[in-house]
Amino acid sequence: MDKFTMEEARSHRVGPDFSLADVDPTSTPGFEWDKEAWEREFHEHDAELDELQEKLYANGRSKVPGTGAVLLVLQGMDTAGKGGVIRHVFNAFDPQALKIKAFGAPTAEERSHDFLWRVRPHEPAVGQIAVFDRSHYEDVLIQRVRHMAPPEEIERRYDAIVEFEREMASRNVRIIKVMLHISQDFQKQNLIERLEDPDKHWKYNPGDLDERELWDEYQEAYEIAMKRTSTDFAPWYCIPGDRKKYARMAVKYLVLDALRSLNMSWPPANFNVELELERAKKS
Amino acid sequence: MDKFTMEEARSHRVGPDFSLADVDPTSTPGFEWDKEAWEREFHEHDAELDELQEKLYANGRSKVPGTGAVLLVLQGMDTAGKGGVIRHVFNAFDPQALKIKAFGAPTAEERSHDFLWRVRPHEPAVGQIAVFDRSHYEDVLIQRVRHMAPPEEIERRYDAIVEFEREMASRNVRIIKVMLHISQDFQKQNLIERLEDPDKHWKYNPGDLDERELWDEYQEAYEIAMKRTSTDFAPWYCIPGDRKKYARMAVKYLVLDALRSLNMSWPPANFNVELELERAKKS
Known part of the structure; x- marks a missing residue:
């Protein structure tokens, strides 16, 4: 039986000696390709994930300190x-507990502020x-490559960025940063x-080919950004992306890992349970 | 084979002669109870729903007029x-295209504005x-029952409210308003x-029992609100709620109905496809 382990997911972590060129985008480390095994491993922890996210939501709703x-x-x-x-x-x-935010090109108003101004509210x-579907990292990626700053x-x-993330982490926000690392060939195939x-067609933008011409510059910008900002409290993971399902599995496990690390319990009752039960039964 | 039809979903629509007392919360009109049939009917149109929501997202992203x-x-x-x-x-x-907003008790700032002020941004x-998980209708429900205005x-x-919804509808927003209509017995059982x-315990709030004591007043406020604001462009549906799965199915079909009514196509390319294909292949 081919198992996907948390160790494999964590192994993609970017450390001080990281080199993007050493990561093979077509690889699926820790997992031999097998559709059945994939389905099983992908859904292996669904019940636990379900409970963890509901606990997180419950604790937030109940304003449990910490x-x-x-x-x-x-x-x-x-x-x-x-x-x-x-x-x-x-x-x-549960869609109620999720906030998805896609960051596009900054507006004129956003550009007139510090780069983190538009990110903080999210x-x-x-x-x-x-x-975050793209993020404040665009400000050291496209902005570096295109000399926009x-x-x-x-x-x-x-x-x-490191300070911004440190501050969030100090409020118990578990930060996972993922680069989906694809090959140039794979991108070409996807665009075609x-x-x-x-x-x-709606997914295609002629500008994509212009960015593609700067592939090497982007790879360099990614490597620098990840090395400079991969910290204990907000690590980067560089996940091989050519095998889409592999990437999805690795990300799912990292989210599970983050949720587990919050060590949550169900919020305690802030009322007298016996008394309320009596009232409810009489009502 | 027991089929759930769009006609059944639509049959819950609130018209001018509506009487809340006539709706049996335990009923499952148009559908005999059978777990297998339920599973099948609930997922019957998943592929179509999937395509419709992606089309909606695609058209929005591509800024297709209308x-x-x-x-x-x-x-x-x-x-x-x-x-x-x-x-x-x-x-x-797809969570990217969904915006869930829960409206709780208004804050002091919200109370200092018109009741729609906090709703419009959403x-x-x-x-x-x-x-909307609760909505601007709370301002004619709890606020009426509790004499807060x-x-x-x-x-x-x-x-x-009618004008607010008319304005939204004029911008092609399909509005579906659902009252999940449960019985007093069912609520008691749920609270216990x-x-x-x-x-x-985190889901329980002692205040729930206080509201429960005003059951009849709430039913009256619901009936009035639904009759006064059920319009062609923003109809109310009063869906029996004691059989949770029935209610979920009816709502799912109403959402499907709304999406279908938008008559969407995939956004057309706003670039020269042949030319781009040539560029991509050479890249």
């Missing part, structure tokens, strides 16, 4: 599969699970697929 | 099953499906269940 939250940051080149991860990992989650509240401002942002299927 | 949206308003007495409807009807939906954007202000609100299970 209740945490989860933030998943998803980054990747175009067609890396961010939408698919959100859809497949989270559609078993921090997860206690008891919430927030997912001076080098010293980009430099400043790495540290500002979108162009060949009229039902998918 | 793209609509969906708003589902959920109301009901405590323990009526609003959370369960959200969870079971919508967890097959109108669905084009391409979105919004769900003068009678003439309550009167004014019915018309203000919450009290007897420590894992559910």
Whole structure:
């Protein structure tokens, strides 16, 4: 039996010696490809996940002191599969406790503020699970590659991001940052697929090919960003993305890991249970 | 084979002669109880729903003129099953296109504004499906029952609500308003269940029993509110709620009906497909 373990999911963590070139986007470490095994492992912990997310929501609702939250940051080149991860990992989650926020190109108003200004309002509240589909990292990725900000401002942002995330983590927000790492070939195949299927034309943007021409520059920007901002309280995970299902499984396990680490109980009653039971029965 | 039809779902619509007392909360009109048939009918249109919601999202993202949206308003007495409807009807939906908003007791700031002030920011954007867990109707339900606003202000609100919803509908927002109608016995049983299970204590609020004492007043307020505000563009549906699964099925079909009525196509390409395909292949 092929098991997918938490150790495998965690093994994608970006450390100080990280080199993006060493990660094979087509690999599926810790898991031999087998559809049946995949289905089983993907859903293996669904009941536990279900309970954990309800506990998180319950603790938030009940304002239990110390209740945490989860933030998943998803980054990747175009067609890396961010939408698919959100859809497949989270559609078993209770939609009430989820906050999905997609960050597009900043508006004129957003550009007139510090880069974190538009991000802060979307921090997860206690008891919430927030997912960023792209994020404040765009401000050190496309902005670096496209020289949209001076080098010293980009430099400043790495540290500002670490401080921003440190502050969130200090309020018990578990932060998981994932780069879905795909190969150039895989992207090409995905773009062609979108162009060949009229039902998918809406997903295609001619600008995607312009960014694709800067592939190497983006890889460099990703590597630097991940190395500079992968911390104990907000680690980066670089997950091979060419096998979409593998990536979805790894992300699901990382979310499970984060939820488990919150060590939650059900909120205690803040009323006299016996008395209320008596009242209810008489009502 | 027992089929659940759209006609059955629509039959719960509140018309001018509506009487809440005539609706049996334990009934399951149009559907004999059978677990297997239920499973089948509940998931019967999942593939179509999936495509419709993706189309809606796609049209919104592509800014196709005339793209609509969906708003589902959920109301009901405590323990009526609003959370369960959200969870079971919508967890097959792509979480990216969903906006769930729960309205609690208004804050001091919210109370200092018109009752619709806090609601307007949560109108669905084009391409979105919004769900209100409680809503602006609380301002003519609890506020009427508890005399929290003068009678003439309550009167004014019915018309203000109709105008508010008319304006939304004129922007192609399909509005579905659902009262999950449960019996007093069913509520009692639910409250006792919450009290007897420590894992559910967080769902219980001693205030629920206080509201329960005003059951008849609430039924009256619901009937008046539904009759005054059930319009062609924003109809109310009073759905029997004691059989939770029946209620979830009826709501699911109403959402499907609303999505179908938007008559959507996939957004057309706003670029030269042949040219882009050539570029992609060379890239």
